[in-house]
Amino acid sequence: MPVSCIARNELRTPSRNTRLEHAIRTVLLSALLMVPALAAGADETKPPLRLCADPSNLPFSSDDPGKPGLYLEIGQAVAQKIGRTVSTNWYKSYFGKRTVRETLLSKQCDAMVGLPLIDDFMGPAVIFSKPIAHEGYALVGSKDRKLAGIDDLRGLRVAVQYQSTPQNLLALRDDIRKVTVLSPEEGMAALEQGKVDIAFIWAPVAGWLNKTSYGDKYQIVSTEGDGLLWATAIGFAKASGALRDEVDGVLPGLQGEIAALFAKYGVPNSAPVKFGEADRATTSSVGASEPV
Incomplete structure (x- = not known):
């Protein structure tokens, strides 16, 4: 699941300027992430697909627009297929299941790419797409x-x-x-x-x-x-069955693109x-x- 379970303590309290710079960076990055979907003719009447992601967890995700990571690029491809733009909720993934509870299950985002597709993961609170990889x-x-x-x-x-x-x-x-x-x-x-x-x-x-x-x-x-070894999938909150089914409908047509993304980031498949x-x-x- 998302992360390393080695929690790191932040010892410094960021200054007001640092917080402002981070907020501006996040807004600009979210706008950049929306560009591919808009260019492909996304339906602007639909809300953005909100993705949970770690800002510094390559090869899976990062807040660098030049290399957003495997999971974010898969999420962008899915969003484009269902006619949506993308927005991102950044949260450190090394907190393990706590990350899922405080983002996906707290309605801070709609989907989390790359969760382990196993029966006892988070109980019935999380539902899954079809497998995307192993x-x-x-x-x-x-x-x-x-x-x-x-x-x-x-x-x-x-x-x-x-x-x-x-x-x-x-x-x-x-x-x-x-x-x-x-x-x-x-x-x-x-x-x-x-x-x-x-x-x-x-x-x-x-x-x-x-x-x-x-x-x-x-x-x-x-x-x-x-x-x-285990299968991974896109996770959704239990109440998001309709969105999960919509995503499942486009995943078969994305298998070639997903395989290419694994190769791009060097992830063995x-x-x-x-x-x-x-x-x-x-x-x-x-x-x-x-x-x-």
């Missing part, structure tokens, strides 16, 4: 290394995120040396510095970093198994490698769509 964990390593299953990790140093499913999965494998990291960024850095041979980390962020920071140097192999079952982690470390 996201989870991936093995990251040099392109000449075989990564076809867990046995290919024997004798290797493997970076695993703290309290994640990969850490649980490898816990009983004494023939695999586990190196605990706190984030995908730390795992990728350890790989680049030669401290580990493989990083077993949150795939979307690994793919984005590989594309933007490491020159597509590494292979990203998606994994499948209990707690390793290929056939996964099957792993054995493991106890699912009870605490998320950084997955932007990870259930918590």
